[in-house]
Amino acid sequence: MGSGCVSDNAAIRSSQPGRYGVAGPVRVSLQPAATGTVWNLQGAADNSAFVVRATSLWGVETLPAPHRVVSSATHRLMWVGPRSWLVFSLSPHAPADPAMQPGFLDSRNQLNAAGGALFDVSASRVGWTLRGPRALDLLASGCPLDLHHSVFTPDSCAQSLFGHVAALYHRHADGDFTLYVARSFADDVWSALCASAAQYGYEVLPAAR
Structure with a gap:
């Protein structure tokens, strides 16, 4: 469990589920x-054969426009x-080996044929979802983007920085944020998030499934 003490640096950087930071x-x-x-x-968004193949593979009506996100029931x-x-993929239990992932090789071949x-980049990034009344303030502590809901609307995405680390931001339809960074910088970004969040009082939740 969290220590409730901002000065306990080891505690506020813990990834264990619990309550951390200031009391309250x-x-x-x-x-x-x-x-x-x-x-x-x-691929090229003006290549109709490519767009038709891609949208049919993942069950979406269109490929996302710049800085946008679209979803189907599965992707x-x-x-x-x-x-x-x-x-x-919205299924978190797919095999790590691309050749063993359902549909990967067939999908790749179909898309190659369409230009x-x-x-597979499954191992390249890690991410955290942030929610709560101070989530926006926490992200603003390390991100130069204007993430206010009037600008960074639901189902928006953008690449920027968190601190000095390249980051990808996604605002979900429900207003939550997910921040993605390269796996090699995960520890640094996690430490920075926790250190900034301690002033608000925060909780670490179990990993999403």
Whole structure:
């Protein structure tokens, strides 16, 4: 459990579920995100054969426009560049080996034939979902973007920084945020999040499933 003491640096950097930081109401919740299988989809948005194949594979009506996210019952697609999207499986229990992931090889071959490409990037990022009345303040402590809901609307995404680390931000339809960073910087970003959250009183929740 959390110590409730801001000065206990070891405690406030703990990833164990519990209550941390100053005493009082919990104002921020941090939860490791379930990234599951993640693919990088690449192709031209004006290539109709590619778009038809990609949207049919993942059950969405259209590929996300710049800085937008679209979802189906099984996948979430996130724009990350003019010819690039991330495709998140909403099933967190997919095999780690791309060749063993249901549909990966067939999907890749179909997209290649339509002028696109598909790469497995499941191991490249980690993420945390933030919610609560001080979640926006916590992110603002390390991010130069304006994340206010009037600007960074639900189902928006953007690449920026958290501190000095490249980060990908997603605002969910319910107003929660998920922050993704390269796995190699996960410990540094987690420590920074916890140190900033301690002033508000925060909780670490079990990893999403």
